[in-house]
Amino acid sequence: MKRVIVIGAGAAGIFAALAAAEQGADVLLFEKNDIVGKKMGITGKGRCNLTNTCPMADFIARTPGHGKFLFSAYQAYTNEDLLNQVHAWGLATKEERGGRVFPQSDSAIEVRKLLYHRLQAAKVDLHLQEPVRAVHHAASGFTVQTGRGTYEAGACIITTGGVSYPVTGSSGDGYEFAKALGHTVTELRPSLIAFTASDAWVRDLAGLALRNVDVSLWKQGKKLASQFGEMLFTHTGVSGPVILMLSSAVAHKPKWTFPMQLRINLKPALTADALDARVQRDFQKYLRKQVDNALKELLPQHLIPVVLDQAGIAKETPVNQITRIQRQDLVTVLQALSLTLTGTRPIAEAIVTAGGVSVREINPKTMESKCVEGLYFAGEVMDIDAFTGGYNLQAAFSTGVVAGRAAAAEAKEE
Ligand SMILES: Cc1cc2nc3c(=O)[nH]c(=O)nc-3n(C[C@H](O)[C@H](O)[C@H](O)COP(=O)(O)OP(=O)(O)OC[C@H]3O[C@@H](n4cnc5c(N)ncnc54)[C@H](O)[C@@H]3O)c2cc1C
Known part of the structure; x- marks a missing residue:
C-alpha cells in the first residue's frame, strides 16, 4: 500500500x-x-x-x-x-x-x-x-x-x-x-487586516460604518491606492472591506512604509462644484443655525465635529457668518477627510x-x-x-x- x-x-x-x-x-x-x-x-x-x-x-x-x-x-x-x-x-x-x-x-x-x-x-x-x-x-x-x-x-x-x-x-x-x-x-x-491610526478622534468614532466612500492611501503627497465601498472606525483605527483590500496592497509593497495618510472622500459621487452647491442649499435652509446643525443632513452626527475641525471652522459659528473660503475648505475636507495610519494590527489578527x-x-x-x-x-x-x-x-x-x-x-x- x-x-x-x-x-x-x-x-x-x-x-x-x-x-x-x-x-x-x-x-x-x-x-x-x-x-x-x-x-x-x-x-x-x-x-x-x-x-x-x-x-x-x-x-x-x-x-x-x-x-x-x-x-x-x-x-x-x-x-x-x-x-x-x-x-x-x-x-x-x-x-x-x-x-x-x-x-x-x-x-x-x-x-x-x-x-x-x-x-x-x-x-x-x-x-x-x-x-x-x-x-x-x-x-x-x-x-x-x-x-x-x-x-x-x-x-x-x-x-x-x-x-x-x-x-x-x-x-x-x-x-x-x-x-x-x-x-x-x-x-x-x-494581509486582509485592520490599520491602526494615531488620531484621537478615530477612537471616538469606534463602531461607525461609512458606506459608499472612496478611501485612498497616501505617502508624502503621493496617492498609492484607493478603494470604493464600506469602511469602519474601530477602537484602534480603521477596518471594513475597503481597508482590508488596501491592507492587501500594503502587504505586497514593501516600500509603502508607515506612517501613511488615509483620505476618505465622504461624497465621491459629487464633483467639488456639485458638493459646494449641495452645501449652499443646506446652508440656505439652516441660515440662522450653528454650522454643526446645518450639516446633519449631509453627515453622520459624530462625524460633524471632526469634519469642521479639519476645515478649521468652529462648530458654534452661525451659518450666515461662514465665508466662501471657509465653505470651500469644508468641501475640500468632505472629499478628503484625513487621518494618519501608524501600522496594521498584529499578524495574528490577519x-x-x-x-x-x-x-x-x-x-x-x-x-x-x-x-x-x-x-x-x-x-x-x-x-x-x-x-x-x-x-x-x-x-x-x-x-x-x-x-x-x-x-x-x-x-x-x-
Ligand atoms: C476569520 C477568518 C475568516 C476567513 N474567511 C474566509 C472566507 O470566508 N473565504 C475564504 O476563501 N477564506 C477565508 N479565510 C482564509 C482561509 O480560512 C484560509 O486561507 C484557509 O483556511 C487556509 O487553509 P489551510 O488549510 O492552508 O490552513 P488552515 O485552515 O489554517 O489549516 C491548517 C491546519 O494545520 C493544523 N496544524 C498546524 N500545525 C500543525 C502541526 N504541527 N501538527 C498538526 N496539525 C497542525 C492546524 O491546527 C490547522 O487545522 C478566513 C480566514 C480567517 C482567519
Whole structure:
C-alpha cells in the first residue's frame, strides 16, 4: 500500500487527504486540534465563503500573492469541480453578491462536519490532538514525529496554514519543518487586516460604518491606492472591506512604509462644484443655525465635529457668518477627510498570511518540493494570498487536491 502523511487538517489538508485516498493511498492525517477544519468553522463570519463563481482567470487576478503560480492547480481543480464535489456530498450552496458562494444553511460548521464525515468515509487514518513535532527525510522516505509516536511514509504533504488566527491551530509550525528540510520561507506579513491610526478622534468614532466612500492611501503627497465601498472606525483605527483590500496592497509593497495618510472622500459621487452647491442649499435652509446643525443632513452626527475641525471652522459659528473660503475648505475636507495610519494590527489578527514557503521551490503542476522529492506543500503555508471573496479557500482546496493526487501517485510502495 502507498502511504502518504498529511500534516494539518485544514482546508488544504483535508482535500489533500481525500484526493490521495481516492487514488488508493493509505493516508495518515495529523491535526493538533480535537476537530478538523477549525479555521474553516469561523470563515465568512461563520458562513464560510467557500469559493467564487468568477472565471478562474479572475481568481489569479485577485490573488496578489503569486496568483500565477496557481494557474495549473486552478486548471486541475476549478471552482466548478469544487461545487460539483460538495453538491455530490449533499451540501447545498447559494451564490451571493460578487459571485461569492456560501452553504445554503449559512453554516461554516456544516461544512466542517461534512468534511469530517468524508474523511471517515474515505478511511483516512485521522490522528486528532496529535501535533507533528518534526519531519525527517531519508532515501527511504519520510519519518514524522509526534508526541505519541514515529510514523513513516513515502510521501509527505505539509498543510499547516499560516500564522494568522493561531487559536485555530495555524501557528507557523510548517515553516519550521520547511526550513529544516532546506526551504526558503519568505517574510511573513499580515494581509486582509485592520490599520491602526494615531488620531484621537478615530477612537471616538469606534463602531461607525461609512458606506459608499472612496478611501485612498497616501505617502508624502503621493496617492498609492484607493478603494470604493464600506469602511469602519474601530477602537484602534480603521477596518471594513475597503481597508482590508488596501491592507492587501500594503502587504505586497514593501516600500509603502508607515506612517501613511488615509483620505476618505465622504461624497465621491459629487464633483467639488456639485458638493459646494449641495452645501449652499443646506446652508440656505439652516441660515440662522450653528454650522454643526446645518450639516446633519449631509453627515453622520459624530462625524460633524471632526469634519469642521479639519476645515478649521468652529462648530458654534452661525451659518450666515461662514465665508466662501471657509465653505470651500469644508468641501475640500468632505472629499478628503484625513487621518494618519501608524501600522496594521498584529499578524495574528490577519485574515491571511502573506509570505511563506517560497513558491520558487515548489513545482506548480504537482505542489512537490523542488528541494526534496516526495515532499509537498498546499494552502496558506505557501507564499500565496488572495483578496476576500472565497479565493483563499479555493486556493487551499485546489492546491490540496493537486498535492494529494501527486503524492499518492509518487508515494513509494512499502
Ligand atoms: C476569520 C477568518 C475568516 C476567513 N474567511 C474566509 C472566507 O470566508 N473565504 C475564504 O476563501 N477564506 C477565508 N479565510 C482564509 C482561509 O480560512 C484560509 O486561507 C484557509 O483556511 C487556509 O487553509 P489551510 O488549510 O492552508 O490552513 P488552515 O485552515 O489554517 O489549516 C491548517 C491546519 O494545520 C493544523 N496544524 C498546524 N500545525 C500543525 C502541526 N504541527 N501538527 C498538526 N496539525 C497542525 C492546524 O491546527 C490547522 O487545522 C478566513 C480566514 C480567517 C482567519
